[in-house]
Amino acid sequence: MIQFKDVSKIYRMGENSLRALDHANMHIREGEFVSIIGPSGSGKSTLMNIVGCLDLADEGEYFLDGQEIRTYKEDQLARIRNEKIGFVFQNFNLIGKMTAWDNIELPLIYQRLPRARRKERVEEALRRVGLYDRRTHRPTELSGGQQQRVAIARAISTRPSLFLADEPTGNLDSRTGEEIMGIFRELHEEGNTIVLITHDPSVADKAQRQIRIRDGKVQEL
Numbered sequence: 001m002i003q004f005k006d007v008s009k010i011y012r013m014g015e016n017s018l019r020a021l022d023h024a025n026m027h028i029r030e031g032e033f034v035s036i037i038g039p040s041g042s043g044k045s046t047l048m049n050i051v052g053c054l055d056l057a058d059e060g061e062y063f064l065d066g067q068e069i070r071t072y073k074e075d076q077l078a079r080i081r082n083e084k085i086g087f088v089f090q091n092f093n094l095i096g097k098m099t100a101w102d103n104i105e106l107p108l109i110y111q112r113l114p115r116a117r118r119k120e121r122v123e124e125a126l127r128r129v130g131l132y133d134r135r136t137h138r139p140t141e142l143s144g145g146q147q148q149r150v151a152i153a154r155a156i157s158t159r160p161s162l163f164l165a166d167e168p169t170g171n172l173d174s175r176t177g178e179e180i181m182g183i184f185r186e187l188h189e190e191g192n193t194i195v196l197i198t199h200d201p202s203v204a205d206k207a208q209r210q211i212r213i214r215d216g217k218v219q220e221l
Contacts, residue, residue, distance in 0.1 A: 002051060004027070004060065006023045007061070007062055021050070021057070023060065024216070024217070035206070037197075037199065038213035043213050045197075047197070052081065056069065064080070085161075086163045087166075089166050090168065092171075096138060099138055100126065100134055100136070124157075125153035129153045131149050145179065148171075163184070169181065170198075
């Protein structure tokens with residue numbers, strides 16, 4: 001599903017340059033649960049942005065489902081981000097003025113799904129994460145764990161083929177983090193591809209396989 005061939009990302013600051021990714025090579029098969037682990041500043045976020053089609057590599061090739069990403073136009077990349085990839089972020093990225101229901105429904109509106117199908121998917125996703133009774137609550141009325149569940153439900157509702165989670169337990173206590181990881185395990189058992197980015201070895205160990213990154217260098221395990 002995902003293949004990097006000598007992928008590099010270079011940030012230039014005046015006369016200086018930093019290789020956030022340095023000739024990275026990796027592959028992730030459909031249906032795998034893979035953790036990408038590394039310390040702060042190792043290049044994890046850069047790698048996630050490229051995998052998620054939020055940024056492009058400066059060198060090398062990135063194949064998603066067998067097609068090189070550079071061959072896609074911007075509107076096609078936007079469709080991939082909205083339909084193929086379910087994003088889950090450390091800071092939840094929920095819209096504060098909207099209810100849990102509305103936050104989950106928003107990407108479905110962008111997909112132009114009919115109202116009845118949107119209602120069906122949002123309800124299904126909320127029940128899946130155990131928050132149907134909190135559907136009218138806004139993010140400030142929810143705990144951190146509940147907000148992350150809403151974020152996961154938002155990703156689930158779009159029915160992506162790839163879940164991309166960036167430090168999904170980073171702002172949560174250990175018990176709540178375990179509950180969130182339990183949801184990802186269930187999603188994986190149903191055949192979904194999960195790519196989870198973390199700095200925490202105990203979180204990374206829960207994946208099927210690990211990819212380590214340090215100073216922009218990628219090592220598959």
